[in-house]
Every structure is written in structure tokens, then in C-alpha cells.
Amino acid sequence: MTEEKNLLKKAEAGDIESIKRLANYYDKKSGRWREEPKVGESISIDEFLANADTKANEDYLAEAFKWFMRGAELGDAECMDEVGHRIYDAIGCCKDEEWTERGKKSFQWHLKAAQAGYVPAMRITAYMYDGLCVEKDEVQSFYWYLEAAKHGDKKSVGEVAKRYAKGTGVEKNIDEANKYLAMLDAEDYRHVLHALSCGDDEESLMWLERLVELDDPLALKNKAEACCKRGDYSQALELFIKAGTSDSENYDPDVLAEALFQAGNLYYTGEDTIRQNYRHALRYYRSSAKKKYIKGYVQCGKIYFDKGDYKSALMNFNLAIKTRDRYPFGSRYLNTIALEYIGRIAENGLGVDRDIEMAYKYYEAAAKDNRNQGIIFRLANDYFYGNNVEVDTAKALLYFEEAGKYSHNEYYFEANLKLAWIYELGQGDVEKDLAKADEYWAKLPPECKPARAQ
Amino acid sequence: MKNSIKKWAQAGDPNAMTQLAEIYLTGGEIEEAKKYFAQATEKNYLPAAKRLADIFYDEGNEPEAITYYKKAAARADIEAMEKLVELCPFDEEIMSYVLEIIDGQCNEIYFHSNSLKKIMLFGTTRMAEYMPGQAMAIERRRIKNKILKFNPSLRRA
Numbered sequence: 001m002t003e004e005k006n007l008l009k010k011a012e013a014g015d016i017e018s019i020k021r022l023a024n025y026y027d028k029k030s031g032r033w034r035e036e037p038k039v040g041e042s043i044s045i046d047e048f049l050a051n052a053d054t055k056a057n058e059d060y061l062a063e064a065f066k067w068f069m070r071g072a073e074l075g076d077a078e079c080m081d082e083v084g085h086r087i088y089d090a091i092g093c094c095k096d097e098e099w100t101e102r103g104k105k106s107f108q109w110h111l112k113a114a115q116a117g118y119v120p121a122m123r124i125t126a127y128m129y130d131g132l133c134v135e136k137d138e139v140q141s142f143y144w145y146l147e148a149a150k151h152g153d154k155k156s157v158g159e160v161a162k163r164y165a166k167g168t169g170v171e172k173n174i175d176e177a178n179k180y181l182a183m184l185d186a187e188d189y190r191h192v193l194h195a196l197s198c199g200d201d202e203e204s205l206m207w208l209e210r211l212v213e214l215d216d217p218l219a220l221k222n223k224a225e226a227c228c229k230r231g232d233y234s235q236a237l238e239l240f241i242k243a244g245t246s247d248s249e250n251y252d253p254d255v256l257a258e259a260l261f262q263a264g265n266l267y268y269t270g271e272d273t274i275r276q277n278y279r280h281a282l283r284y285y286r287s288s289a290k291k292k293y294i295k296g297y298v299q300c301g302k303i304y305f306d307k308g309d310y311k312s313a314l315m316n317f318n319l320a321i322k323t324r325d326r327y328p329f330g331s332r333y334l335n336t337i338a339l340e341y342i343g344r345i346a347e348n349g350l351g352v353d354r355d356i357e358m359a360y361k362y363y364e365a366a367a368k369d370n371r372n373q374g375i376i377f378r379l380a381n382d383y384f385y386g387n388n389v390e391v392d393t394a395k396a397l398l399y400f401e402e403a404g405k406y407s408h409n410e411y412y413f414e415a416n417l418k419l420a421w422i423y424e425l426g427q428g429d430v431e432k433d434l435a436k437a438d439e440y441w442a443k444l445p446p447e448c449k450p451a452r453a454q
Numbered sequence: 455m456k457n458s459i460k461k462w463a464q465a466g467d468p469n470a471m472t473q474l475a476e477i478y479l480t481g482g483e484i485e486e487a488k489k490y491f492a493q494a495t496e497k498n499y500l501p502a503a504k505r506l507a508d509i510f511y512d513e514g515n516e517p518e519a520i521t522y523y524k525k526a527a528a529r530a531d532i533e534a535m536e537k538l539v540e541l542c543p544f545d546e547e548i549m550s551y552v553l554e555i556i557d558g559q560c561n562e563i564y565f566h567s568n569s570l571k572k573i574m575l576f577g578t579t580r581m582a583e584y585m586p587g588q589a590m591a592i593e594r595r596r597i598k599n600k601i602l603k604f605n606p607s608l609r610r611a
Binding site: 269276 | 455497584595
């Protein structure tokens, strides 16, 4: 308590250090989550959840803001920057104001802090000049990135290099760009070059070439895709394979696996001078699958299925389904293609004992993915007429409705036509309901509707 | 059940006609099956066209099979298009008709440039997820390249 009083006394006298300490003291006391992770730093889920519901004490936050503001008014750059942040995020102030309004105010403080020589504020000023809450001004934006870079801010160095390379806010100057690129470490260098090479124009390709020289697998893959677009498939194939067999650890194995998958695609579809060759395709699909890549497994399974090697096909489809476990928060769906094929193998007893019940379990799982319209329409019919399964009209109607939901659906016409007829005649357990039938007829061409007896 | 399906089919429901035809087909009454499949096809119910084509294909009646596969292919049915390529790979008229159907769909299977940005936005899961649409596009591309191999003159700039 005495400490707080002491601090208060000094702060009121205008001692900057004390003002900052006091502001931070109130901020902590408010219970606001102070230890926010920095960019690139990760926190555990438990930690996140523990902090998610924390309600800060608004009175203390307002007090903290008051003292930061006092510091800012006394000319302290760090305080000015902090005030800018707090106004932008409405922490302890400006609760009722619109985001755009707050952004404009916040910008003024960041600018002041930058002018006073506070480096992080320079970068934020530059960033906001790029069109965040203030009118876009590329020249000013470049100016502040350059200032920050001169003071040794690493991120700004990358930005300056990008701007020299593209000529935004400054005259294009590749030599200058190279000078700044040379200051970056390997990882930032890659990031900047990837950002520069993300277009389809000549210049982007030039920057891409630099990454290709480093044998960067993602760049090799991107270049291969650019080659595909141009129609130069043989070079694309070479590049895809080189990317896929790279031993670089900078990227997720999925990047390499996708490259191998694309190499397989070129042999599978047979583009231009590359002859269609399922054996070669299988080879690359298999090496893609070895990296636990779903697409690789599915394509392998398909080729085995077409060849009649149902045992290998089944194994690959099963692996495709299991692989999803790698992505705990990832894909919403199990792979519907793999599920459908497993169902087909079980239904027809291909290489395994026939098991209709299990087949329909897999079909139903496949139908959960509403992008697989074929299986949804099939199940609708099977449940309606009781093919292989017991008649379940309610379920059939649900599937028909799912298939007829959107006009871009594969079976939109067929499903709506069936629904219209069901209500027109009263089929199965469904009562005749002409008004409802009319709703479905309205979605169809007029000649489909039968004449009704008056 | 069969009687009520017959009633619905007679009232004009093409889906019921198709089902009725399937029942006749399982019972070995192929002529009856053909009749109902053909009726449903006339009502523009294309899944029936494909089944009818399959019967003609198994019978070895190629001209009829081609007629009905052509109808079924109108909805970009991969199997129907593949059968057409198998039956008449050098018939330029039919092949250009199939090509037109394929070109009407989205056949892009490459991620384009800027994958890094996509990876940063969605995580690699997005890339690994095998969407039915992409799988179909790969199949369509395969068929298209087959056609172009047989008919180089159909290659457009």
C-alpha cells in the first residue's frame, strides 16, 4: 500500500519512470491478461482457456489508461505508443466509439511516438499508412519502414526490400532491394521472396527463380505449377519430383507430398508429351502416400481398384480414412471417396466376403459429406424403395431434400422431380400434398408437371 | 411394392419407372426393363439413360449404347464419357461433344501460385483434404487428354 502511495506521489510530480510503473501496476491489477503471446510464440490450449473468460476490472483499466495518457502528454514515446494501442483495442477508454474512429485517433498517437523515435511505433505507423484506418499513403509508409529498418527493426528490413523490389512508395531499385535482402536471415529471406513471387507475371517468376536456386521445395512446386499453366508439362514433372524428394525441413511434409501427388497426376492424366502411364502414376502416388498424405492414398486405392487388385485398394482406402487423425482440428469430413469405395468393395464382395450391412454403414458415412452428391442420391433411392436396406421413407426424404437443396447440386433436377412426384401422388408412407408438390414443381422446368384432373 | 411402383410409373414418375425397370432387370425380363428405362429417358431423367446404355453395351449393341451414353454424358457423367471414348474414340463429332461438356466444368487441379499464403491461412489440412470435386476434375482431365490423343485435330489453342 505504501509502495502504491509512494509511486502515486512521484508520478503526480511528473516522474516518467514512476508514471509507467504506476500504469503497469494498475494494468496488472485489473486482471487483464498481460502475457499475450508474441507472434510466433505458442501457448498451450489449457493456458488459453484459463485466460479466455478473464474479465478485466474496467476501473483499473481506466486508471491505467489515465496514467499512460499522462506519460504520453509529458512526451514519453513508449507511453504514446501504448496509448495508441489501447485506443485501437478500446482498453480502458473509448468504449462507445466506432473502430474506424478509434483507428484514426490511435494512428495519431503512433505517429507521434514514431516521430519521437520509438522504433516499434515506426513500424506500426508504416503499417497503418498502408491503408488501415487512415488514407493510404505509400510514400509515407515506405518512409517509416525505412526509418525503422535503419534503427535495426528486422521485420521492417524485409518490408523495405519488398518495396524497393516492387517500386511501391519509392522508385523501383533492384540493387537496393538486394542490399536489404542480404541483411535478412535465411528464414525471413525465404518469407520475403515468397511474398514477392506470389503473382503470375514475369517479375514474380524472377524472384521465384531465386528460391528455386536454393532448392526450396515450395518454390520448386510453385514453379512447376506455373509451368503447368504455360503448358510446359515435362519441366513441371521434373520440378514436382525434385520438390517432392527434397530433404528440406522448412515445410510441413504435406508440401512435399502434394508435389509428389501432382507428379502422379501428370502421369495419371497424361499431359501433352507425357504419356498416360498408370504404373508411373502409382509410383508417385505411393511415395506421396508414404508421407501420410490422404490424396496419395486415395489415388493409389483408385488405381488398384481399377486394376482389380481389391485387397491393396482396400488397404489404401482404409489408410486414407485413418490418416485424418493427424489433423485433430482439421478436416470436418472423413474422406468420402475412400468411404464410398470401401462400401462398394463390401457390397459387391470384391476380394472380401459380401457384407451389405457394413457397406451401407460406409455409404452413410460417405453421405455425411454433402459434396458427394452421387452417394446421397443413391441412398435416397435405396431407402425409398428398400433396395438392400429396409424401407425408411423419412430417411429417404431427408436424403432427397439434401440432394435437391442447391441448384448446382449434381442431382438437383432428379431429386426435386422425385420429391414433387412423391407429394403429387402420395407415395409410400407420404400423404398426397398438392401444395407441397407445387413448391417442388416450381423448381423444375414447366413441362415436367403433369396435368391435374379438376 | 411392385404394384404400387407400377402405379406410380404409369402416372408418370420417371424415378419410379427407373426402379421398375431395375426390378424387371433383376428378374431377367430385359425387354420390359429397356421399355421403362427408355420411357424415363424420354422424360429427361438421365440416370435411366445411363442404365439403358449399359444394357445395350452388355448386349454388344454399340450404336444404341452410344446414343444413350451421349444422353447420359450431358450431365458430365464420368463413366458415360469414358464409355464413349472406349466405343468411338475416332468419331470427331461425338468426341468434340464430350470435350465441350468437359470444358464446361471446372478442371483446374493445380493450386496456382501463392500456396504459401494459403498454407498460412488455412494450415496444410486444406491442401491435404481430398475434395470430391478435385478428384472428378482429375478424371475429366484424364478423359480429355485421351480424346486429344486420339483426335489431335480437336486440340484448341
